[in-house]
Amino acid sequence: MTPYLVLLATVLALAALGAVTTAAAGRGAGPVERVGRARWTPFDLVLLGVLVVFAGSRVGVGTDYELYAALWFRAGGDSLGAALDRSPQDPGFVALQHLLHRVGEGPEVMFWVTSAVTVGAMVLALKHGTRSFPAAIFLLVALGGYLAPFNLVRQGLAAALLFLAATRYLDRRRWVFVALVAAATGVHASALAVAVVLLVVRNVQPRPRVLAVLLAGALLAAQLYLTVPAVTRLAELLNPRYVQYVVQEEAGLGTYLVIGARLLLVLYCYLHATLLTPLERRCLVFATLGLAAQVVGTQSIAFARFDVYFALFLVVPLAGLVRAAPDRLQRAAVLGGSLVYMVLLIGNYYGLVPYRSTWWAG
Known part of the structure; x- marks a missing residue:
């Protein structure tokens, strides 16, 4: 647990120092780099490096770590076609692994590169899309957005790419949006379905009836799940291997606790929706879809994995409210509750404890 708390304190301090430096630069003090409209300070770049190193250097952390390490060797050899035949993973990810085999022989290089791209996309999206970068x-x-890819490597990478695409390029430079969606789909085929959903609901406003309809629909879908043959056919269309996922067992108590905590945060955002910017309101609707996915996922753990795509979006409106909410007690409650959520999450899920890496023995 200690390494994660140290990480949280470190990146929060770096983000705060970066914000102070940016504010000072606005008054003409200190050099900064500009990326679009965001100001990148040296502290921000160090923060990015810390997050990448912490994720990329991990060893045996995450319930799927050993599986990915084993599948790495199937993607080697001289022929990409042969690698695609040997590996059950999606073509884009296999192609990436095949390319990385020319860089290093062990799977460590894969974890470094996927961590760098995943974290880079997340941080870039937040740097441009939030009113309070430290928050x-x-x-x-x-809230686990950074930690989820420790386990769900491919889906976490695809989610990060979609997160960047939807927060930065959904309304402008559409070719970048399409390129990011294509890359995400190559890594995990389910990303295409998620991208279509994001496009369909992009103009929906976060009103109470929207929340009610989505949750009611999710409850109904949970009852009908697997009784409709189309669910299995859709999974087979995306990837025949996904059929075994949709028939996995029901969720346990942990999933219900996650749903309860997420519902409280989403409700808080809806109650203060008038304080949100247009992007924050859009992200709140996207995050509500993640909550709905969790509800349906009570009937199949695998379906709850779709929440990985949507959960990242909740950070945007919450960070905005930390900045805009007039009540300091509310801000403290959101941040304090999130910290408690993190402690419970790390202690019980994702196989994150003990943390081990090339520089930390655990």
Whole structure:
């Protein structure tokens, strides 16, 4: 547990120092780099490096770590076609692994590269899309968005690419949006379905009836799940291997606790929706879809994995409210509750404890 708390404190301090430096630069003090409209300070770049190193250097951390390490060797050899035949993973990810085999022989290089791209996409999206970058970084780690890819490597990478696409390029530079969606789909085929959903609901406003309809629909879908043959056919269309996922067992108590905590945060955002920017309101609707996926996922753990795509979006409105909410007690409650959520999450899920890496023995 200690390494994660140290990480959280470190990146929060770096983000805060970066914010102070940016504010000072606005008054003509200190050099900064500009990326679009965001100001990148040296502290921000160090923060990015810390997050990448912590994720990329992990060893045996995450319930799927050993599986990915084993599948790495199937993607080697001289022929990409042969690698695609040997590996059950999606073509884009296999192609990436095949390319990385020319860089290093062990799977460590894969974890480094996927971590760098995943974290880079997340941080870039938050740097451009949030009113309080320190709060956003805190929530990214505390609510598990940063930690989920430790286990769900491919889906976490695809989710990060879609997160960047939807927060930065959904309304402009559509070719970048399409390129990011294509890359995400190559890594995990389910990303295409998620991208279509994001496009369909992009103009929906976060009104109470929207929340009610989505949750009611999710409850109904949970009851009908697997009784409709189309569910299995859709899974087979995406990837025949996904059929075994949709028939997995029902969720346990932990999933219901996650749903309860997420519902409280979503409700808080809906109650203060008038304080949100247009992007924050859009992200709140996207995050509500993740909550709905969790509800349906009570009937199949695998379906709850779709929440990985949507959960990241909750960081954006919450960070905005940390900045805009007039009541300091509310801000403290959101941040404190998120910290408690993180402690419970790390202690019980994802196989994150003990943390081990090339520089930390655990």
